[in-house]
Amino acid sequence: MKQSLNLKLSQQLTLTPQLKQSLKLLQLPALELEQEVQQALDSNPLLERVESEQTDLNGGDETLINQPNADTESRATDTGTTDATSELADDNGNWQETFESHRVSNVSTGSGGTDTEFTQFVSKQESLFEHLDWQIQMTTLSAKDKQIANALLRCLDDEGYLNAELAEVTTMIDADVDEDEVHAVLSLIKTLEPIGVGARNLNERLNILLDQLPPDTGGLELAKQIVSEHLDLVGTRNLAKLKKSLNVSERALSESLNLITHLNPRIGGEFKSDNQNYIIPDVHIKKVNGVWRAHLNPDNQVKLRLNQTYSDMLKRDIDKEGSEFIQQNLLEAKMFIKGLMSRYDTLLLVAEAIIERQQAFFEQGDQAMQPMVLQDIAEQLEMHESTISRATAGKYLLSPRGVFELKYFFSSALNSTDGTASSSTAIRSLIRKMVDAESKAKPLSDSKIAKELEQQGHIVARRTVAKYRESMQIAPSSQRKSLV
Incomplete structure (x- = not known):
């Protein structure tokens, strides 16, 4: 070699x-x-x-x-x-x-001079278990029944559903108990606040909630029948088959469905802590001489x-x-x-460039959003696209319209009949507006929405409408149909 x-x-x-x-x-x-x-x-x-x-x-x-x-x-x-x-x-x-x-400094307790963070004074969010257990302790139940209640509460999930059979619960208790005793205590738990806790499934919870209504409520008995036997048809909005199965008038069906849809079976949300979801915006914007301008949030700078x-x-x-x-x-x-210093300079430059291109959004909202990609800002500022991506990820802007992540202002472009480009964010806003204004008895299909968008000058395929609709968690037209 x-x-x-x-x-x-x-x-x-x-x-x-x-x-x-x-x-x-x-x-x-x-x-x-x-x-x-x-x-x-x-x-x-x-x-x-x-x-x-x-x-x-x-x-x-x-x-x-x-x-x-x-x-x-x-x-x-x-x-x-x-x-x-x-x-x-x-x-x-x-x-x-x-x-x-400008971060909040430690405060003195006033006794002993010990520094204490403000976060120590934030009240702890009460859990669903703690809320129910407190109510149990306030009852006149015997020690044995309270032990059964404690075992049942530990078998509840975050939404208050019972995830165990009564026979399983009996094995969790030291004392000698039978299923009838467990069932009796469970019946008591179902009367605790929030109403509906202890149910095994959605049907049972809805029936518990319906039982709280006055007996003379119109459509109550039919609503209970629907919940017990035909809840799947309500979920798919197959109202024609539901009406035929029950052999009732459209008015009676509408009255009962109205009772069901106004129930709130999600009882665990109020017991979930959201203290960690606070956002401190990095950039503030305000209008100066008719033009929106950006400045860094002084409370968020080190x-x-x-x-x-x-x-x-x-x-x-x-x-x-x-x-x-x-x-x-x-x-x-x-x-x-x-x-x-480099971070703050770059962040401000990027925010100013974004706001300069999206002036119409801050005046008119989502429907005026202009199409914009990372490359547009990168070329304007003579930076690399990866730098723009780093500067916008996890950074937030506070405006009169709310708090937005800087990445929110980037969206792809769609063709229009006049040769200009439309932002995908603006199209989503138009779809949302159409769905909100549609007839509940005859909702718009994806094809009809696409045709209406075309009449407004936006060329959007039916499958694109379906994709945007699903991204906004809007149900298809068959499931949006209602008699009321």
Whole structure:
């Protein structure tokens, strides 16, 4: 085998450590960013937060977050630097003018000076089991019956359905009990609030709910018969077959169906905690001189600076090991601060570009949404599509119309009769509007919706209408049909 040397010229993209960190910080949602910042503060003694009070003392008129300027916009994440960060790169720059956190600080308990998070004062969501068990303890049941009740409650699922046979429940109790005793206690549980708990299936729960209505309620007996024998026909909205099976008039059937449809069998929702679902928007928008403008949410920004005490130690005569430790942490601290600044600059640039293209949406709503893909914003800002994707994933915008994820404003384009493109989001909105306005006795089929859209200038295939309808969880026309 002959050996030889060859020269080869090639190009490859290498990500610097600073650029990698900038990309990482850019893609983090607000909550995860806060965790990343806290981890950096814990591991790097050169980093510290700038509290709002300290900012005011050091000069409240100083701008701590550099907003991108239209004439000097730099592509923060693609290049790894911005105009703001280039100033920070200078060792003589004022590294203390950096980022500040407006996060709610710890509060003192007033006794002993112990700091306590506000989250400790948030009341715990009561579970369905706790709610029912409290009611059981307030009854005059014997200790044995309360033990049976406790076993039954532990066999309920999150929606309050009983997922065990009575024979199984008897094996869970230490005392000697029979199925009749368990059945008696179960009957009591079915009277507890919320009504319907302890049912084995939907039919039984609906019958329990119907039993709560006054006996002279019109259509009550027929409603019970429908629930017990023909609930499957109600689910498929096969009203013609239901009417024929019951041999009743359309008016009587409509009255009974109205009773059934106004029942609420989902009783577990109010006992599910939603404390973790709060969203803090990253961007706010407001109208300035008739144009919608974006600005970063100051309550969702983190401001850091270098610890001056450690920085000044480099000017003193310290040992080599200590000097290397401080220099290494100083470099990492500067990179982290520049990564944060790069994140905020890029996020604001992307939000401004999105809002510029979607001005009509904020005025008129979903029906005015313009088609837009990642490539459109990437070309406008001279960034890579992956950067735009990172900047929009998990980032939220607060507007007078509500809170939206930035990704919400991206949608594919559909052809129209006048040669312009229509946004898929706008088409979905039109479909929703048509369904809401349709006759319940004769709902629109997917084909009819497609024809109406074409009459309005939108070319949409029937299968596309079906896909959009299903994505909005709208039932087909056969299941939307109603006698009322």
